[in-house]
Amino acid sequence: MRSLAPTVICMALATRPVKGTAPGKRPSPARSLWDSTIGKKTVMAVSGLIMLGYLVAHMIGNLKVFFGPDEMNAYARFLRTMGEPVLHHEWALWLVRIVLVAAVVGHAVSAYQLSRRDIKARPQKYVHKRKRASYATRTMRWGGIILALFIVWHILDLTTGTVHPGEFEHLHPYQNLIDTFSTWYGNVIYIVAVSAVGLHVRHGFWSAAQTLGVGNARRERLLKLIANTLALVLTLGFVSVPVAVMTGVVS
Template sequence: MAVSTAPTSSSGGAATRSRKPWISSFWLKIIMAVTGVIFAAFVLVHMIGNLKVYQGAEAFDSYAHWLREVLYPLLPHEGVLWALRIVLSVSLVAHVWAAVVLSARARKARGPVRRRGLPLRSFAARTMLVTGIVLLAFVIFHILDLTIGAQPAASDSFEAGSAYANLVASFQRPWVAVFYILAMVVLALHVSHGLWTATHDLGATGKRLRAIALAISGIVAIVIMIGNISIPFAVLIGVVK
């Protein structure tokens, strides 16, 4: 007499289907999109503030001091600055975590197959994880250099509170200036593709809207890159000293 194995198979299939990830790829993409927009907005505003270095030491140091006094005494000294740091730190952890999980899922779904011969325009997309790692390393170095003043990242003359002098002393080291410039090129690639992808992940699927988003993401990335690169270059040639 034949014995049916259908119930066992069905049970196994049900068990397989029940093993779903605790967070879907959809929400991981949303997390990456939102945190990516937060970072892009911060980098743009940060770049605009840094351009005050062209107004001289007094203007730049006053700007750095103002950042610590925003809404004081309503909020504690450096209250807004620390709130911003917390938001950025949480966003950074969430962004990196979501990127790693999505990348692992993509590799698992793709298997051993590797696509070749992709067009040049997809270069930024294919290197998002790599550029992200480079930017993470840059952020760590940047904090050690100009925020904490930890050696050997910071210059020998680092002095807490002397924002202008610390920046100039740091970029007077050619290797730091070159590293910063290269990091800004990497940042432009990451931001341009990241913002464009974020508009799609956040629901902007219309053809015209996506075209506008593509243009804006490119413009924002280029503006950030040129603005930031101009500073170490100006220090190296002696315009800012």
Template sequence: MAVTTGARPREAARERSTLAVLWGSTVGKKAAMAVSGVVMLTYLVFHMLGNLKIFFGPGDLNGYAAWLRTIGQPFLGHAWFLWIARVGLLLAVVVHAVAAYQLSRRDLAARPTGYRHTRARSSYATRTMRWGGVILALFIVWHILDLTTLTVNPRAEAGHPYQNVVASFSTWYGGGIYCVAMLALGLHVRHGFWSAAQTLGVNNPRRNRVLKLTANLLALVLTAGFLCVPLAVMTGIVK
């Protein structure tokens, strides 16, 4: 009996899932950040392309928004696809944020006091990612309240995304918040793409130049693509 009792803790330790062990390691958390970052990046590309339909008029953007709610029918119910995508995206955001926070705490706990003065470039990238992440997290909350639940949109009307976007960006604070967030997004994507490539083992001396160029180009395209919508509304190009 004594042997059986003593063996239980060891058996329980062996039965810990591989996923839990991976999550508990620094490498696992970095991998989780990289994979969740790729999921969010994919969403951002399609979201930006959808936003650009605003330049084709209310019919195109409103029709596109209505079409999104019919994806998967009749197998899926009305707007089910959107909710599945939202839940998946939320999980990716939570995993990304929690892993980033825990890695940051580990880094601070392991770092000697004098280390702070030795790698200015890495410190800059780390600070950019950290504060960019905070800005984007706050923006996500605002964006949902503004254009999803329509809680803070001054002239929101359910079922009319074109009109709601114009109403939001017609205010100095609506357009201003969006522009600041998109600049933070560009920096976050630029540093994050390169970090993800390193974590997933995609980079090597031959590919590094191409990967850095891709990171810069992707960040520039996303930033410009997202910024052109509020700027077009604020300058009267889109009404």
């Protein structure tokens, strides 16, 4: 029996060969950042935080609508002249746009690849269904798709003016947004989208903190509080503009 024991152990270990990387043949750090699930989540976390930072600035900028057309339109002109005279006209704005496009693409590609992987990892559902996770958590994927579609419409509406209802005037955001929020569908699309932003940020900010390794047991409550506050403030700030147009506060 004694002589058999090692053989038995070896057989048990050798039932299936170990797949994957052999020691010493590890992929390069950049490679593993993109190939590993944790690396891809890191891409999502960083790109998400970049977009979140932009959203906060955008929301604060939108509040200029409450100070009248002159201030709002002057702000729109400033966005083109910021960085001058070091940078050429609109360079700073284009830099922001390039970073944002990179963030959106990185976020979406990672999300798509991770989602495909996740669905493949759980091909068979349980027969006994029960509600899992919070609403914000469960709606991350659909919420993300809604937001991507919204961004396309939003740019075509208020940046290029392609699908703008009424006369689109470049550098007159005050008048333009009143046009959009004077249509029922403009209000509906916008309010649905910014509600989706709130839900997405609520789970996304906290998740980003976990992915970047900032979260720990002691910081749990603080991180959740920041996530909820950001979500609420962003949604309320964005929603205030169409509501102001609808109620006639802004006209």
